[in-house]
Amino acid sequence: MKPAALSFEALRDAVERLPDDRLASSRRAALAHLAEHGLPTTRNEDWKYTDLAPVIDISNRWLQRERETAPSHEREKMVEQVCRSIDADWLVICDGAIDNRFATDFEQPGISVTRLSEHGGELQFGMPLSDLNAALLQDGLRIHIAGGATPSRPVGILLIDHAATSPGMSQARIEIELEANSAASFVEYHVSSGAADHYANTVTTLRLGDNSRADCVRIQNRAGNHSQTGRLSVVSGRDSRFRHCAFDLGGKFIRNDLHVDIARPGAQVEFNGLYLAGDQQHIDNHTRADHRVGPATSTQEYRGIVAGSARGVWNGKAIVYEGADGTDASQTNHNLLLSDKAEVDAKPELEIYADDVKCSHGTTVGELDETALFYLRTRGLSEHEAKQVLTRAFAQAIVSKSPIASMHDTLADRIADRLANLLQGAGA
Amino acid sequence: MAPDPDNIESLVSRRYEHGFVTDIAADTMPPGLDEDVVRAISARKNEPEFMLEWRLRAYRQWRDMQEPAWAHVHYPPIDFEAISYFSAPMSDDDRPKSLDEVDPKLLETYDKLGIPLHERARLAGVAVDAVFDSVSVATTFKEKLSEAGIIFCPFSEAVENHPELVKKYLGTVVPQRDNFYAALNSAVFSDGSFVYVPKGVRCPMELSTYFRINAANTGQFERTLIIADEGSYVSYLEGCTAPMRDENQLHAAVVELVALDNAEIKYSTVQNWYPGDENGKGGIYNFVTKRGDCRGANSKISWTQVETGSAITWKYPSCILRGDNSVGEFYSVAVANNYQQADTGTKMIHIGRNTSSTIVSKGISAGHAQNAYRGLVRVMPQADGARNHTQCDSLLIGKKCGAHTFPYMEIRNPGAKVEHEATTSKISANQLFYCRQRGLSEEDAVNMIVNGFCKEVFKELPMEFAVEAQALLNVSLEGAVG
Numbered sequence: 073m074k075p076a077a078l079s080f081e082a083l084r085d086a087v088e089r090l091p092d093d094r095l096a097s098s099r100r101a102a103l104a105h106l107a108e109h110g111l112p113t114t115r116n117e118d119w120k121y122t123d124l125a126p127v128i129d130i131s132n133r134w135l136q137r138e139r140e141t142a143p144s145h146e147r148e149k150m151v152e153q154v155c156r157s158i159d160a161d162w163l164v165i166c167d168g169a170i171d172n173r174f175a176t177d178f179e180q181p182g183i184s185v186t187r188l189s190e191h192g193g194e195l196q197f198g199m200p201l202s203d204l205n206a207a208l209l210q211d212g213l214r215i216h217i218a219g220g221a222t223p224s225r226p227v228g229i230l231l232i233d234h235a236a237t238s239p240g241m242s243q244a245r246i247e248i249e250l251e252a253n254s255a256a257s258f259v260e261y262h263v264s265s266g267a268a269d270h271y272a273n274t275v276t277t278l279r280l281g282d283n284s285r286a287d288c289v290r291i292q293n294r295a296g297n298h299s300q301t302g303r304l305s306v307v308s309g310r311d312s313r314f315r316h317c318a319f320d321l322g323g324k325f326i327r328n329d330l331h332v333d334i335a336r337p338g339a340q341v342e343f344n345g346l347y348l349a350g351d352q353q354h355i356d357n358h359t360r361a362d363h364r365v366g367p368a369t370s371t372q373e374y375r376g377i378v379a380g381s382a383r384g385v386w387n388g389k390a391i392v393y394e395g396a397d398g399t400d401a402s403q404t405n406h407n408l409l410l411s412d413k414a415e416v417d418a419k420p421e422l423e424i425y426a427d428d429v430k431c432s433h434g435t436t437v438g439e440l441d442e443t444a445l446f447y448l449r450t451r452g453l454s455e456h457e458a459k460q461v462l463t464r465a466f467a468q469a470i471v472s473k474s475p476i477a478s479m480h481d482t483l484a485d486r487i488a489d490r491l492a493n494l495l496q497g498a499g500a
Numbered sequence: 501m502a503p504d505p506d507n508i509e510s511l512v513s514r515r516y517e518h519g520f521v522t523d524i525a526a527d528t529m530p531p532g533l534d535e536d537v538v539r540a541i542s543a544r545k546n547e548p549e550f551m552l553e554w555r556l557r558a559y560r561q562w563r564d565m566q567e568p569a570w571a572h573v574h575y576p577p578i579d580f581e582a583i584s585y586f587s588a589p590m591s592d593d594d595r596p597k598s599l600d601e602v603d604p605k606l607l608e609t610y611d612k613l614g615i616p617l618h619e620r621a622r623l624a625g626v627a628v629d630a631v632f633d634s635v636s637v638a639t640t641f642k643e644k645l646s647e648a649g650i651i652f653c654p655f656s657e658a659v660e661n662h663p664e665l666v667k668k669y670l671g672t673v674v675p676q677r678d679n680f681y682a683a684l685n686s687a688v689f690s691d692g693s694f695v696y697v698p699k700g701v702r703c704p705m706e707l708s709t710y711f712r713i714n715a716a717n718t719g720q721f722e723r724t725l726i727i728a729d730e731g732s733y734v735s736y737l738e739g740c741t742a743p744m745r746d747e748n749q750l751h752a753a754v755v756e757l758v759a760l761d762n763a764e765i766k767y768s769t770v771q772n773w774y775p776g777d778e779n780g781k782g783g784i785y786n787f788v789t790k791r792g793d794c795r796g797a798n799s800k801i802s803w804t805q806v807e808t809g810s811a812i813t814w815k816y817p818s819c820i821l822r823g824d825n826s827v828g829e830f831y832s833v834a835v836a837n838n839y840q841q842a843d844t845g846t847k848m849i850h851i852g853r854n855t856s857s858t859i860v861s862k863g864i865s866a867g868h869a870q871n872a873y874r875g876l877v878r879v880m881p882q883a884d885g886a887r888n889h890t891q892c893d894s895l896l897i898g899k900k901c902g903a904h905t906f907p908y909m910e911i912r913n914p915g916a917k918v919e920h921e922a923t924t925s926k927i928s929a930n931q932l933f934y935c936r937q938r939g940l941s942e943e944d945a946v947n948m949i950v951n952g953f954c955k956e957v958f959k960e961l962p963m964e965f966a967v968e969a970q971a972l973l974n975v976s977l978e979g980a981v982g
Contacts, residue, residue, distance in 0.1 A: 117570065394900070409914035412881060418909040420920065423572075427896035427926040435920040437911040 076125035078204075080107060082135035087207050094192030095209060102197040102206035112200045119200075121385040121417045122356045126325050127299050130271040131204075134241035146265050147234045157482055160228030160259050167233050168210050168242030168272075182221020182254065188212035188245065195245070196277065199329070201301050205243045205275045212245030215258075219251035219281070226257040226287075226476055233263075233298070235270035244274040252281035252309070257476050260290040263322075264298045274302040280312040282336070287475035290318045292326060293486065296351065299325035306331065308368075311338035315475040318345040319483060320355050321490045327356040334361065334368045337398075341370040346470040348487065349382035349414075350494040356385035363391065366426070367398030375470050377463055379410035379494040389421040390431060397428035407437040408466055410494065456495060463491050529586040535559060538687050541586050545656050545691075548663060558676040558686030565680045571843040572872040572904055573812050575785065583750060585688040585721070644704065650734075651696040652707055655723055658694035665696055669727055673756035673793045673820070681752040681814075682789040689723035689754065697732040697763075706962055708737035722753040728763035730796065735766040737965055751810075753788045761796030761823065766804070768961055769817075770969055772976075773809035780839025780868070783811025790817035794826035794852075802829040803846065804960045806969040808976040811840060816874065818847035821855035821883075828857040831957040833969070835976045836869030836901070845875035845906075850886040850916070861892040862954050865901035866977060872904040879916040886916040894924045895953050897946070897977070947974045 087103050090096070111128065112119040147166065155162045161178055163185060164171040170187060178185060188195070189211045197206035215227060233242050250256060264270055272294070280286055294300055300323055308314055320326055332341050347355040361370040376384040390401040407416040420433035440462050448458035464487070471483050529537065538559045542552040567578070645652050651662060659666050676686040697703055728734050751773070757765050767790075776783025786809075792801035803817040813836075819828030830846035848857035857877065865871040871894065879886045894903035905922050927949050935945030951958070951970055958966050 407911070409911065409916070411914060413912075414914065415910070415912045417911070418920075420905070420907060420922070422894075422905045422922065422924065423902070424894070424896070424904060424924055425902045427899050427901070429896075429924060429926075431922075431924040433905070433920070433922050435907070435909060435918075437909060437916060437918040439914045439916075 076128040078106075078111060078128050079132045079135060082132070083207070086135055090208070090210065093189045095189050095195065095211070098195040098197070099207050099209065102195065102203040105197055106203040106207055109203070111204070118358060118387070121383075121387075122327050122354065127271045127273075127301065130239050130269045130299065131241055133239040133269070134271070137238050144234050144236065144265075147232060150263055150265060151230060151232060154230055154261055154263060155228070158228060158259055158261070159478055160226040162228040162230055163213060163215075164230045164232065165213070165244045167240065168244055170211055170213060180223040180225060182218040183223050183227065183256070184216045184218070186214045186216070188214055188247065196275075196305075199303060199305075201273055202275045202303055205245060205273050208241075208243045209245050210243070212247065214247045215249070217248075217250045217254045217256045217284075220253045221251075222255045226259050228259045228261065231260070231262045231272065231274060233270050233272050233294075235264070235266040235268040235298070237268055239268055240266070240270040242270075242272045244272065246274070246276045248277065248286075249279045250281050250284040250286055253283050254281065255285035257287040258289070259476065259479070260288065262290075262292040262294055262300060264294040266295065267297070270295070270298040272298070272300045274300070276302070276304045278304065278306045278314070280307065280309045280314060282309040283311045284309060285313045286315070288314075288316045289474055289476050289479055290316070291321070291483070291486070292319065292323060293321045294323035294326075296322060296353075297324055299323060301327045303329040304331070305333070306341075307333045307335060308339040308341060310336035312336070313340045314342070316343040317470065317474040318343070318357070319470075319487070320345070320347040320349075320357070321486060323355070324352065325354045328358065330357070330359045332361045332370065333364070334370065335364050337365045337367055339368040341368070342473075343372045344470050344473045345374040346467055346487070347374070347376045347378075347384055348467070348490045348494060349376070349378045349384050350380040351382060352380070353382040354385075355382070356387075358387045358389075360389040361391070361401060362393070363396045363399045363401060364393045366396040366429070367400070368396070369400045371402045373404040373406075373470065373473065375405070375466060376407045376416060377410065377466065377491070377494065378407065378414040378416055381411070381413040383415045383417070385417045387419040387421070388433065389423070391423040392426050392429050392431065394425040396426045399426065399429040399431070401429070401431045403433035405433075405435045406466075408463065409437060409439055459495050460488075460491060463495065464488060467491065528584050531584045532581045533559075533583070533585055533688065537585055541688055541690065544586065545659070547656075547659055550663070550667060551659055554671070554676070555687050558683050559688075561677040562680065562683035562687055565677065565683055567680050571814050571874070572870065572906070573814065573841040573843050575812055575841075578750060578785070580684075586690055648701050648704060649698040650701060650703055651694065653694055655689070655692040655694045655725065658725075662694075662696070665727065666694070666725070669725060669756070669758055671756075673758060673791050674754050674789050679789060681787040682754050685721045685723060685752045685754045685789070689721040692723040692725075692753070694724075695726040695734060695736065697728045697734045699729045700731040701729075702732065703734040706735045706737050708739070720749075720751045720753070724753070724755040726756070726765055726767070727758045728760065728765045728799075730760045731762040733764045735768070735962060737768045737962060739770040739772070739965070750785045751787065753790075755788070755790040755817075757792035757801055759792065759794050759796060759799035759801050759826075762798045763796060764800040764802075765792060766802045767792070767817070768965055769803075769805040769807075770965055770972060771805065771807045771809050771813075772972055774811075775809050775840050776811040776838065778838050780811070783840070784809065786810035786813045786815060788815040790815065791820065792818065792828070793820045794823050794828060794855075796826075797823040797852070798825045799823050800827040800829075802831075802960070804831040804957065805833070806957070806961070806972065807832065807834040807842060807844060808972050810842075813840075813842040813844050815844045816846055818849070819857060820849045820851065821857065822851045824852040825854045826852055827855070829960075830857075830859045830861070831960040832861045833864070833954045833957045833973070834862070834871055834873075835864045835973060836866070836871040837976055838867040838869060840867075840869045842870070843872045843874055845873045847876040848878070848888060850877075850879040850883040850888070852883060854885040855883055856887040859888070859890040859892070860956050861890075862957055863892070863894045863903055864897065864950060864953070864977070865894065865903045866897040868900045870902040870904070872906060874906040876908040876910070877918055877920075878910040879913045879918065881912045883913050884915045886913060886918075888916075888918045890920040892922045893953070894922075895950065896924065896926045946977065950977060
């Protein structure tokens with residue numbers, strides 16, 4: 073079978089139609105890169121389990137049709153709902169465009185938010201899909217945390233998309249920089265609505281100054297017919313700490329790439345994730361930690377609950393470079409399969425070129441423990457309740473690792489709702 | 501004084517003791533591969549029409565295939581036109597009927613290898629079907645085996661005498677176009693071993709074969725087919741060494757195992773081909789396809805391998821667990837020293853119900869070597885009650901080597917229980933210091949620690965192999981430590 077191809081003529085026209093601003097040269101360069109390298113196919117080892125055909129199809133249809141521009145009432149309601157439920161200073165990107173009502177002055181000192189088009193620097197686009205993102209980017213956000221600043225409230229970034237009648241596609245880009253000795257937390261929330269197909273593609277970069285701390289939570293709760301690909305690239309400074317927790321609850325076709333580059337010693341990196349997939353969902357998490365120097369620590373734990381005909385993919389990679397002595401890297405991945413048609417593909421990879429290291433990984437795939445279920449039944453719970461209790465407990469291990477404590481309750485509620493859905497679908 | 505761990509690297513530099521070439525006039529074809537060469541190989545072996553057709557089909561498929569590039573190994577491109585695809589000792593027409601008739605020079609070769617064939621065969625009760633280059637030259641204990649109804653013979657003999665069995669099973673586990681090297685092997689394979697164990701027979705002795713690569717520039721393309729009929733049991737040992745060579749030699753073998761209902765096959769390998777010198781010059785390219793098919797219910801296939809040789813190893817002995825309650829096992833020790841590169845592991849494909857598999861892989865890297873474990877565990881939707889446990893541990897000796905793990909888990913049945921664990925460690929200065937102060941030399945201490953690391957695998961080997969394997973391990977790591 074021939075891999076699906078992006079229609080380049082239409083893409084070129086779409087790039088030409090974007091405003092001739094300071095990002096224009098980057099867009100053209102990214103387009104040229106994309107034209108040369110194309111999009112990855114399943115023959116590419118990193119994309120073995122994830123075929124981009126569905127999002128290429130949406131992109132092609134979007135490129136060939138008129139766009140919807142009218143803001144919808146539904147969307148406004150969703151923005152309000154999310155912003156109210158989580159305590160943060162919110163920035164909003166709607167259908168790839170920055171919502172001016174939110175991108176205003178922050179009350180908290182030390183945080184400044186600007187548009188990428190104001191800076192005119194080059195956009196990074198070397199990785200798969202980041203070139204597509206740069207080529208079609210309307211505008212992006214730059215969040216800067218001043219040296220020594222420690223804002224108490226998280227910065228919230230809401231990415232919201234809507235596709236009611238015709239296929240939608242949006243690009244978002246966020247660049248975050250923490251200066252030395254600063255500490256900040258970030259919430260990234262992805263949500264969408266509408267009956268038509270939609271594909272969102274985001275690129276986030278995070279640069280950590282020496283001795284800085286960043287705590288991040290990403291929640292993806294898109295509509296069941298919408299797709300998303302996202303890439304987060306982190307560069308950690310000396311003695312910096314990065315904690316990240318990702319929750320994939322919705323969407324149809326999801327692919328997340330998380331790449332942490334440990335280029336300075338003393339870094340502590342922790343990333344965790346939970347994916348709940350049912351129906352025809354496809355959720356793929358690829359993580360990679362490059363240990364260029366030691367000592368440094370990276371730990372990761374991903375958990376998945378997969379039901380219906382869904383597929384959960386997890387690929388964790390740790391590369392320890394020659395001379396990166398004192399590296400401690402661990403990877404854990406646990407999966408619960410709830411139905412006969414569900415599938416889990418797990419691939420914990422270690423590439424080690426140094427000997428004074430501690431590296432380990434552990435992966436399990438299985439179903440709910442029968443004896444645990446039986447025990448709960450003997451205490452008077454129905455089978456359905458017992459399954460709920462056990463799956464919630466399984467998921468809670470990740471929730472409690474989430475670095476922003478104020479969000480734990482909200483997260484637990486969202487997850488409980490989603491799990492109830494999954495278990496219903498699994499016929500329990 | 502505590503031993504300096506950096507110093508450990510210098511302990512491992514003994515020269516390859518099996519490096520020599522026996523000077524026997526070999527009947528070798530000119531280099532290059534086309535349909536005529538395939539026809540010539542087939543003709544020289546007096547093969548029936550069906551074998552020629554089979555080879556030609558494989559050749560045509562190979563022509564359209566791409567050399568795989570996904571393995572974590574690096575080597576200059578292989579010129580397949582520069583390889584000679586057939587080499588047989590001159591005495592081919594006049595095969596010896598007993599050991600006494602065997603060319604004394606050949607026997608001398610085995611002596612140099614430390615394998616006194618006749619002694620070994622009699623004393624250890626092992627039947628040896630020794631493959632010298634590409635044609636089998638001596639077969640022992642044949643009568644005893646045939647009494648039990650067991651067929652153990654060179655592949656070419658099986659084609660001649662048991663075409664119905666060859667036709668029925670050849671290529672059913674590793675199809676011709678399975679992969680690039682399997683296709684090449686299917687087209688040009690010279691010889692190998694054939695084993696058939698009839699219903700209900702427990703093979704009275706360990707079967708063993710020694711492979712050697714001798715003539716320069718001759719790729720060795722062995723083909724082994726083992727069939728264990730219902731309720732039978734066979735243990736097969738394979739060990740190999742090769743003479744010292746400066747040019748890289750290609751070895752692309754195919755091993756197919758078929759276990760029917762209630763049958764069990766135990767396949768053990770000690771691989772000690774020339775790994776190249778301390779600077780990474782020379783050495784064997786070992787690109788092997790080994791696969792076992794647990795076709796029947798309650799069948800079991802167990803792979804045990806000790807891989808210390810070859811410049812490059814590309815090998816994944818696999819089990820297809822088709823029969824209900826079938827069992828697959830993979831125990832592996834892979835040692836890479838100097839500039840050796842190994843990308844090895846296994847595949848466990850769970851298809852039947854209540855199938856289980858165990859994977860224990862121990863990788864040791866020293867010098868500038870790269871050692872990768874690559875394994876796949878796949879549970880198909882119908883494989884209810886599948887169970888897998890995988891453990892892969894890496895040991896690093898020195899700062900310039902690499903240890904990698906690439907496990908793949910593809911699970912499509914909720915009843916499956918799949919676990920994977922991996923660790924990486926090194927021989928610590930503390931461990932060495934402790935051993936030294938108990939009076940062990942540094943080298944002995946390292947050997948002891950390494951042997952302890954590999955114990956789980958060694959205990960799966962047949963007795964005499966286990967002894968050989970331990971000695972081999974010590975030799976392989978010499979110069980890596982000290």
